[in-house]
Amino acid sequence: MTKADVVAEIASKTGVDKATAQVVVESFMTTVKNSLLKKDNVYLRGFGSFIIKDRAKKTGRNISKNTTLVIPAHKIPAFKPAKSFSSVVKAKLK
Secondary structure, X not given: XXXXXXXXXXXXXXXXXXXXXXXXXXXXXXXXXXXXXXXXXXXXXXXXXXXXXXXXXXXXXXXXXXXXXXXXXXEEEEEEEOHHHHHHHHHHHO
């Protein structure tokens, strides 16, 4: 499902026009992104959490040159689904 599909689905279910739904979806994504940039996690009860995860320093390999390199510690954005969300999806996908 693409962003356009999400906008179309929201527009059809809520009765608003696609342009308004597009603004809402874009605003939501911008708000989540800006919160994570400020190192604030976003918690959506019953859906999941957008969080910042720490990745430890590790050694990697460049296979084509047969060399090792050190990948420094860094932070990445991640999504952690809520238990209720996960259980519903798991039950439906069986």
